[in-house]
Amino acid sequence: MSPPLAPPQRRAVVNGLASRIGRLRDTGLLTPGDLHTWDRLLDSEDPVWLGNRRDVFLLEARSVHVGRRG
Known part of the structure; x- marks a missing residue:
């Protein structure tokens, strides 16, 4: 989807990001500063x-990714 997105589409993108950040929250991969941002x-x-x-x-x-035994 290219900009400008309608508000419902923007919310869907933001909700997708929120879901990904939620999965990363307790992994230690994001600093406290990252999480605050x-x-x-x-x-x-x-x-x-x-x-x-x-x-x-x-x-x-x-x-x-495809591999083969050789």
């Missing part, structure tokens, strides 16, 4: 909420 970006009551941005869009890539 994500908490603000994902909080709809915060002025920096990603859902307010007009330049949010979705770009996904999937990779398949």
